[in-house]
Amino acid sequence: MADRAADLQTELAALLSQHEPTLRDYERADLLQLEQRCAWRPGSRPTRPEPMVVAFLNFFDRAEQEELTDRTLAAGTVDELRRTFREQLARDTA
Numbered sequence: 001m002a003d004r005a006a007d008l009q010t011e012l013a014a015l016l017s018q019h020e021p022t023l024r025d026y027e028r029a030d031l032l033q034l035e036q037r038c039a040w041r042p043g044s045r046p047t048r049p050e051p052m053v054v055a056f057l058n059f060f061d062r063a064e065q066e067e068l069t070d071r072t073l074a075a076g077t078v079d080e081l082r083r084t085f086r087e088q089l090a091r092d093t094a
Contacts, residue, residue, distance in 0.1 A: 005077045008063055012081055015059060016088050019052045023089075031056065032089050035082060056085075 023031070031053070034046070049057065063081055067073040 001072065001074045001077075004066065004073055005080075008059075008066075008073070008077070008081060009084065012059065012084060015055055016085070019055065020088070023052075027052075028089050032086060035085060 020028075034053070037044070045057065046053065060078070060081070063073070063078045067075065067078045
């Protein structure tokens with residue numbers, strides 16, 4: 001489980017390094033708001049999200065699936081991924 005969590009941390013870091021440098025301030029704020037109000041969850045997602053948003057949606061969907069349904073991740077792994085995501089985006093807005 002620890003190895004898979006480390007793999008997901010690496011994958012999140014890669015997604016952030018791919019997309020973050022091109023984020024405008026409003027896009028960064030939108031991503032933070034989406035995550036903070038749990039808008040990644042079905043039923044509260046943006047309609048027709050940008051491809052970059054879809055990449056993060058898909059990532060968190062898979063991580064939640066692995067933790068909650070497949071039980072291949074330790075409890076709290078997704079929370080840690082979300083915390084990392086928020087901290088990285090918030091750091092660059094400060």
